[in-house]
Amino acid sequence: MANKEKMQYRHSCVDVSWENPGEVEALIDFKDNARDITRATFCRKVSRADRIALERSLGYAIGGQKDLHCASDWHIRYISGTYHGKPAVSLVHSFIEYVFGGGTPSLANT
Numbered sequence: 001m002a003n004k005e006k007m008q009y010r011h012s013c014v015d016v017s018w019e020n021p022g023e024v025e026a027l028i029d030f031k032d033n034a035r036d037i038t039r040a041t042f043c044r045k046v047s048r049a050d051r052i053a054l055e056r057s058l059g060y061a062i063g064g065q066k067d068l069h070c071a072s073d074w075h076i077r078y079i080s081g082t083y084h085g086k087p088a089v090s091l092v093h094s095f096i097e098y099v100f101g102g103g104t105p106s107l108a109n110t
Helices: 021-033 039-045 048-057
Strands: 009-012 035-037 077-083 086-093 096-101
Touching: 009 048, 021 077, 021 096, 039 048, 039 077, 039 086, 048 096, 077 096
Parallel strands: none
Antiparallel strands: 009 096, 035 077, 077 086, 086 096
């Protein structure tokens, strides 16, 4: 993504309120139409700082730390698609989608 802004972390699927049916429908459409991507592709597209913060919050080792790194966890899946009409990617951990990009404001801090 040279010369393009990196995708910022938006929110996880558990942050989406079922009281907002438009948001729920957008997330379902994203998941249903997404395609698998590699970790390398995911890392190229997203903000490094946001990715590291998310991986740290999930309990993964960062950098030279010992223990399990996200890159070594075969349970992690990465997907790409559109969310609210804009490109988005997601790290999927324990069936929870952590969405980066998309055309919606962040729910992460609400």
